[in-house]
Amino acid sequence: MAKVWYSILIALMRPWQYLPLGFHYFWGRFLSWLMRVARYRKDVVLINLSRSFPDLKYKEIRKIAKQFYKNLGMISAETLWLGGRVRRKNKVFGKGIVQLENGQEIYDAIGKSSVMILNSHAGNWELIGAYMQKLCDESADIISEKDVAVVYRRLHSKFSEEFFRRNRCALQAKDFEGYVESRVVMRYMVRHRKEKKIYVFPNDQYPYGTAIARSTVDFLNQKTEVMVGGAEVAERMGMSVFYMYADRTAKGRYVVRFSKICDNAAELGTEAIIKEYYRRLEEDIRKNPSNYLWSHKRWK
16 A cells, blocks of 8 residues: 555656756756755765865865765756656657767676676766666677666665666566565575676675675775675676766766676676775775765664
8 A cells, every 4th residue: 555655746846847858957956955054964965074084174175065065956856757757768868868878888898707896886876876877888799787687775665765776777678577685695696607697796885795705995084884795796697797887967968887807707706806996996086076875874
């Protein structure tokens, strides 16, 4: 019964989501201002930035924080807008919002084995469905929607869970089965072990309470506890592993870059993969600090 009510509420939001992207950016700017005024997680943001960039002056830290809140407002606007483009790929990609770099390496790799993509909370992580659909569309003769599985963590709020599930999969077909909850991902992999698939794992969050596979790395000047599940699975199954980074180059413009970490995770090993992933992520964050999600409690 609850799911029915969620569906009704989401349906009532649709007319708003159908409005042009420019309108959404308008309220996104207001939301950004409101978050700064309301000091939304301001202490967390400033502490994270100060510890990550100890050589920066407070004025520089505040400048990054201000740009981060501006980005967060745009992320919210783009996310809601995407949900109104249900199976209308041309409306999304026609805006030029997603550009891919090195997609050919993914296409070459999946011809040999399944692929593990380790992504992060950089750029707009809520557009992951659009990024992966773009990857499929640019080489439809090699991969399709059915070859992609995006792993996510279930949200505590049932309404938020249902809303974001529909939003992230707005461009995919109705029967899309590649949105896989982290608790059942191993069962999914076993079921599809004979198929060559692309698995997308979020890898930069503080380890979930249920995450058994974890380790510690040096990341942004801090000892950081990390999840290693994606890399560990890749090692067990001999997958090729890629690092993925979504760089906001302008308003409404993301360049999604894929860079190979290894051809066979079984040869490189879990620890080496994770260290290399965080090395590359730190390098990208230092180039564009405001492009990262600073409001989550990454270090506890």
